[in-house]
Each structure stands twice: as C-alpha cells, then as structure tokens.
Amino acid sequence: MDGTYVSCNDVSGNSWVDCSGKIIRQPFSEGERLIVTHAGGERGFFPNVLTLWKAIHSSEDYHNQMNMSNYMKWISETLLPNLPKEPKSILVIDNVSYRNVLTEKTPTSNITKNGMISWLKQKGIGFCFLKLQLYEIIKSNKQRFACYLLDDMSGKEGYNNVLRLPPHHPDLNPIEMIWAEVKQFAIEIRNLILKE
Template sequence: MNDKDMSSVTTSAQLVATSTGIPLSTVKRVLLEGKRLLEDGSKFKSPKKTRCRENIIIIDDFDKAVIRRTIHNFHITDKEVPTMKRIHEKLKREINYPGSIWSLRKEVSLLGFKWKRTEDNRKILMEKHEIRYLRIHFLIKISEYRIQGRPVVYTDETYIDTTHTSSKSYSDGSTSGLKKPISKGNRLIIVHAGGEDGFIPNALLMFKANQKSGDYHDNMNAANYTKWLQTQLIPNLKPNSVVVVDNASYHNSLENPAPNSNSRKQDMIDWLKYRNIDHSTSMLKPQLYQLILQNKQRFIEYKIDTLLREHGHSVIRLPPYHPDFNPIENIWAMIKGYVAKKNVSMNMDTIMRLAKEKVDTITVQEWKNVCDHAIKEEKKFHGHDAVLDDITERFIINTNDTSEESENEDESDKENDENAMSGAEELL
C-alpha cells in the first residue's frame, strides 16, 4: 500500500471514529485485521471479547481505602494525573495488589471513580460527586459532634470462620502439624461497639451463622439488629451519644417509607398531607406521585435513627469504603489475629472462646489509639476535598460527554491511559 492509499485509509478511519464514537485505535485495528484476512482468504468475523476472565480478586475494605488514597495522592501529593497503569504499578509495590489492570479498573469503578472527559478530549480520573458529598457530610457532622463534647460510639459486625488460622499457629502439643481444611467450616458472627472509653459494657453479641448464604450480612437482619440495639447497646450508652454505623441494608430500613407508584391514592394523599406538602384531592395518581418523588428525599427517616433519637442519641453513617474512619475495624483485626494465632481445634467453641478472650483483654488505651488514628485520617480528608475541588476547577470538563465508560472494557483501559493527561506539569 503506497503513502497515498495509507493517507486515504487513515482519513476514513478518522471519519468512522468521529461519526461512531469508537476509539480510533479500534477502527485502525479492525481495518488491518480485515486486510490480513482478505490476503489469507479467510472470512471476516465480527470482533468479540475472547479474553479469558481472571479469577475474581477479593480485597478487604482496608485495601479499598488504600486504592482510594493512592488515587487521591496522585492528584494531591505527586501532582500527577493518574492512569490505570500507574495506579496498578504503585499498588503492586505498596500492598502487593494481586489482580490485573482490568480487575483494578473494576474495583476503582465500584469505589465511585469515573473518567471525566475534558474539552480538549483528554480524560481525568475523578471521584463521583455523590461519594465526595457523603464523605464531606460525615466529616462535617462528626466534627460538630466532637466540638459539642458528645461521646462517639462506633458499631460494626464481623465474622470469623472456624478454620481461621495463621501460617504459624499456636500448638497445644497434641498435634505435630496442622492442615487447614478446604471448607471454611462454620462461621461466628460478632457484633459490638466501642469508643475512646473502650468497649460498651454488655454490648458483645456472638452467634453461629446460618450457612445458607455465603454472606455474613444475611445473618444480621433489621429485626436482629434492632433487638441488639434495644437490649444491649442503648441501655449501656452514655447520655447524648453519637452512634456511628456503616451502610449495611439493615441499618437503613425506612421509617414510614414514601408510597410508590402502585400505592393507593388515599395513601399518597395521606403522606403528602402529613408532611404539609401542597396538593389537591382532585389530583390524579400520577400527579400525586410526581409530588411524592419531588419531596420524598427530604423526608427520608431510618428506623434505627428514630429508635436512638427516642433515647436521646444520634446516628451518623460512614461514607462508603472508608474503613479508616471506623476504629472498630482495627479492633476486629486484633481479634482475628489473636484467633488465627491460637486456633488449633478449628471448631465453634474454640473460636468463640478465643474471640471472647481477646475482647476482654483489649484495653481502653488500645481503643484510644485507634480512635486517634481515625481522627487523624478525618483531618487528612478535610484538606483533600478542598484540593480536589481546586483540581476540577483548573480543568474544563466537557459537560456534553455522557459516555464516560466505553462498552469495550479492554479498549477503554487503553484509551483512558493514552488520552489521560500525563506528566506532573498538568497539575502545577
């Protein structure tokens, strides 16, 4: 093919890319593949995703927090725009991240990051506004509560499998070597709460999980959680406490939920009337429901919030994937490490005994240390969000770009890395 022909093909490829929104590199690759197939006398086939999916990579919430912090640090500390390749390389070094760039890209998306296209058609990886809003809201509220001198209590649930051991385990002399079973065995669910003064007295709940589901969250439903609040937590809280919870579904059961589109007309009218929202009884159901949609966000109320408020306490919810704001996560790590080190029998009685042993030995000072660490992390993010605002102000985002993610994941990764702004000078 001579230079003139190649120029023609390149122009055609650019036209196709511009008209369809398909990345130019994809169009060129298809053209070259078609040329090769014609020369070989083969039939041209539509491109398909034939990549073999790797095994699912499971990482804990602490590593997810490291991923978020790494992306932020590219912007804030390193003064560079992150690409997936750079993020992947850094996480490999810092936490020995086990997955590929593809699996990391999925994780980054789940954490609430998206590629934002600028007006010069380059891309920048930024956190979704709703995630940032939840974090900012939490930081403002928790700071206000601390200034007021209110006791802050962190609650959470975790689990330990009966086969939970470490590579170097304690031995009672009855066995020369331990082989970890393939099955995870039974599962112990632990619910507790604590703060700077240590664990809340009499708030420990431990029970054997129902094994029908692989998710320990399924074993703590709204009814069980409410019973724990009423019988073990609330009676032992200091007056005017602030209870910190995560976003588990049973923490978010609604009190008097808004009617849906299939509700009775009278129920819609009653809901609007109780909340003093202007309406008319002559309105049709679609009109009434539209009013509900416009106003229901203002009147969302959760059952546990109502319950705790009736006893003089407040509830605040952690932003998603921010375990560094929740000191009890570090307490769980201490308990699990203790159980893993001494778990020889690998049965339910043993792990319950070991877990209780460790709970009883965790000191007030240890709790204070992890709470101080959480406060330090909060202060870091207070400054981070202001800088992130400044970064978005310096780059003009293309408000007409709605296709932030390519349907072709492989190509999207390549295009995001190729078209992302690169070099420290971009953020200076």
C-alpha cells in the first residue's frame, strides 16, 4: 500500500530504472494535484481500495495532506474491508510517521528519571539508578515493546502481518514502480487532451 500524487502540470524527468535497465519516467511537478492512495498484490490493484482527492494546496511534500487521521480512516473504511481474505496476506508499508503511530509511547531521553523507572518496571526489566544508564536499558528494549496502531487495526480484521520497510528505501516497495507508470500515463493523456 502507498500513496502518491498526480499534478496537473507534470513534466517528465528520469529517475526510476527497472531490473531490465529500462528507464521509467518519474514526473517532476508543481501546481494543483490529485492525491492517490491504493494497494495491491501480485494479481494487481485490489478492487474498491483506490481513493483520490484534490489536494487543498500544492506544497513540495504531499504528505502533510495525507496525515494519520486521513490514513487511518482509509485503512479502516476502505483498505481492510476490501483486502483479500487470504491467510498469507502481508501489508507492506514504508516508514512515513503517520503510518507508524505507536499505540503506547516509548520513553525518550527527555523523560524524567521516575518516568523511566516506571516504564522499566511496567515492562519487567531490571535496572540500575543512573538516568543515563536507565535510558540505555530502555533503548535496548523499546523496539521489543513497540505496538503500532496499524498492527492493532489489521489484527482485528485477521491480518497479522505488517512488513515495515527500512527508512529511506522506497525502491524496496514494488508499488513505487507502478506509481511512476501511472504518472507517465496521466501525463500522456493530458498531452493528448491539450493537443485536441
């Protein structure tokens, strides 16, 4: 699953290359845009999952308009009810912050010493009493206790597998290649319309 945008003023530039070495055009854009959210699998896009809406404003990054509230609404009302009910389904997501909201906040180095002690006791982790040492123990254990809102939501619908891609690696998500093709198609359609 992923999101992207199509701009009404797209012009092509090169950026993606598939495994055959073929250059896939990645549009460069500015101006009004349409935000696109979709999901698919090895058989293509899932039916009834596509969501489109006109962006309110066109900033450099469209992510400020696809926020946690919009994303979780799309997950619960559109994606999860329409995912194939196959037991081997895995949701693949990137590390955009609104997609990885924790159900319980984990301590940061700014928390008080008492807050650190409370978290460690709650998790059943032994500790010493210097704040710096307490936080080192927390850092080494906090990923074990990370619970994400998306995992809870998808688990309730019977999907227990969410695969989070490493930060800054959109190339590992196959849908990125599809977005480039979709945008190129949109540019070609727009150009045909403008010629008429």
